[in-house]
Amino acid sequence: MKPDLFESPDYYNLDDLLSEEHKLVRDAARSWVKRAVSPIIEDYAQRAEFPNEIIAGLAEIGAFGPYIPEEYGGAGLDQISYGLIMQEIERGDSGVRSTASVQSSLVMYPIFAYGTEEQRKRFLPDLASGKKMGCFGLTEPDHGSNPGGMVTRFADKGDHYLLNGAKLWISNSPFADLAVVWAKNEEGRIHGLIVERGMEGFSTPETHNKWSLRASATGELIFDNVKVPKENLLPGKNGLGAPLGCLDSARYGIAWGAIGAAMDCYDTALRYAKERSQFGKPIASFQLQQKKLAEMITEITKAQLLAFRLGQLKNEGRATTAQISMAKRNNVDMALKIAREARQVLGGMGITGEYSIMRHMMNLESVITYEGTHDIHLLITGADITGISAFK
Ligand code: TGC
Numbered sequence: 001m002k003p004d005l006f007e008s009p010d011y012y013n014l015d016d017l018l019s020e021e022h023k024l025v026r027d028a029a030r031s032w033v034k035r036a037v038s039p040i041i042e043d044y045a046q047r048a049e050f051p052n053e054i055i056a057g058l059a060e061i062g063a064f065g066p067y068i069p070e071e072y073g074g075a076g077l078d079q080i081s082y083g084l085i086m087q088e089i090e091r092g093d094s095g096v097r098s099t100a101s102v103q104s105s106l107v108m109y110p111i112f113a114y115g116t117e118e119q120r121k122r123f124l125p126d127l128a129s130g131k132k133m134g135c136f137g138l139t140e141p142d143h144g145s146n147p148g149g150m151v152t153r154f155a156d157k158g159d160h161y162l163l164n165g166a167k168l169w170i171s172n173s174p175f176a177d178l179a180v181v182w183a184k185n186e187e188g189r190i191h192g193l194i195v196e197r198g199m200e201g202f203s204t205p206e207t208h209n210k211w212s213l214r215a216s217a218t219g220e221l222i223f224d225n226v227k228v229p230k231e232n233l234l235p236g237k238n239g240l241g242a243p244l245g246c247l248d249s250a251r252y253g254i255a256w257g258a259i260g261a262a263m264d265c266y267d268t269a270l271r272y273a274k275e276r277s278q279f280g281k282p283i284a285s286f287q288l289q290q291k292k293l294a295e296m297i298t299e300i301t302k303a304q305l306l307a308f309r310l311g312q313l314k315n316e317g318r319a320t321t322a323q324i325s326m327a328k329r330n331n332v333d334m335a336l337k338i339a340r341e342a343r344q345v346l347g348g349m350g351i352t353g354e355y356s357i358m359r360h361m362m363n364l365e366s367v368i369t370y371e372g373t374h375d376i377h378l379l380i381t382g383a384d385i386t387g388i389s390a391f392k
């Protein structure tokens with residue numbers, strides 16, 4: 001792969017809106033990605049292998065629990081810092097950002113928000129340091145967009161719960177030490193349970209043959225009469241709103257992360273267009289190529305402003321689920337379109353692993369599907385503005 005020459009576009013001087021802390025956090029993440037992710041990620045993606053060696057570095061830049069209080073091992077940062085970290089990581093690779101999103105927003109967040117003090121102290125510091133890795137089991141083979149229909153169940157057996165069922169498409173599952181699993185009790189109410197590797201009847205087979213997120217490990221969670229200790233139930237919140245609350249946090253991070261992937265594609269295409277000559281001139285001099293590049297920077301700038309304002313609302317505790325959906329949907333779609341255009345600017349070179357664009361493009365096909373598909377987010381906006389749910 002070519003050396004990482006990335007220069008971040010900031011067309012509307014957004015840096016002026018960031019605090020010194022935001023810039024420090026962002027720059028630390030950026031230089032770590034250049035040093036530790038860019039040189040290795042293409043090889044791992046080609047081999048369809050998760051780079052275990054980056055876990056310690058992710059923990060060091062505060063990517064595991066950026067907004068979780070320091071007393072539990074988190075970085076104690078605000079939501080804009082969290083977003084900037086996700087942006088920088090996804091600039092390197094969406095699969096690496098996935099690992100950080102899942103650990104922070106889908107594993108640490110529910111333990112922090114819905115767990116007991118004992119559960120927080122027992123699990124959060126090890127998750128923040130990367131000593132333990134987690135995954136999040138909501139999706140099932142027959143229930144993806146409609147998680148409320150889930151059939152994974154647990155029964156109260158007096159001194160423990162007995163868990164049965166299966167989850168599919170679970171990021172980090174093949175190597176996770178623990179899983180936050182959403183299952184129905186005997187009354188059909190959804191609860192979160194912490195299932196730990198080694199519990200009898202719990203297995204995590206890996207999903208192979210992916211053309212997308214190849215440097216991220218994806219798998220299943222199988223529960224065959226797993227005895228879960230009662231102290232592993234998250235007592236603070238139940239019902240579908242509990243897992244959906246975690247998704248709000250992860251989707252917010254993706255809205256920022258997608259900007260990183262788009263920036264990398266744009267920056268690569270701009271540099272290539274200025275260096276590559278055809279018909280005796282740099283291809284950047286052709287109007288059709290300028291149109292592509294000008295539209296890319298316009299869309300990136302709009303996405304940056306959307307994410308920044310959403311970050312302010314999130315810091316104030318005012319960001320709604322529907323606002324988060326709009327930003328996730330818009331920014332991922334923007335990034336995917338930019339990846340497709342940027343790849344064309346590189347001509348034949350665009351399809352090779354010498355450049356990051358094709359990897360971003362393939363990764364973004366997952367990002368536009370997970371955490372709620374493009375169409376589901378449109379329907380969340382539709383329900384919000386009309387007051388009528390298309391799902392009922
Ligand atoms: P609906 O009737 O709308 O809601 C059920 C209950 O939940 C409440 N609620 C929320 N609470 C907190 N936060 C939110 N964001 C909430 N959204 C809804 C709601 O008020 C209601 O409460 P109550 O007390 O009235 O019961 O539910 P629905 O069944 O109609 O479904 C709505 C729909 C389709 C939007 C929802 O199910 C959905 O978002 N589907 C998409 C599924 C999804 O996003 N799955 C993601 C799985 S995890 C993943 O992909 C990780 S990828 C790895 C990585 O991040 O990198």
Ligand code: FAD
Pocket residue numbers: 102135136137138139143144145146168169170171172213218366369370371372373374375376379390391
């Ligand atoms: P389906 O729900 O079957 O949808 C298929 C199509 O139908 C989509 O286009 C969808 O938009 C459309 N559709 C569905 N319902 C409607 C409707 N009412 N109106 C209009 N169109 C509709 N899940 C986890 O729990 N944890 C994870 O860590 C995780 N990681 C993932 C990693 C990867 C790489 C991938 C690909 C997925 C991951 N997921 C995870 C699952 C992901 O959240 C689901 O794939 C996603 O929610 C969609 O579910 P589905 O694949 O079953 O598609």
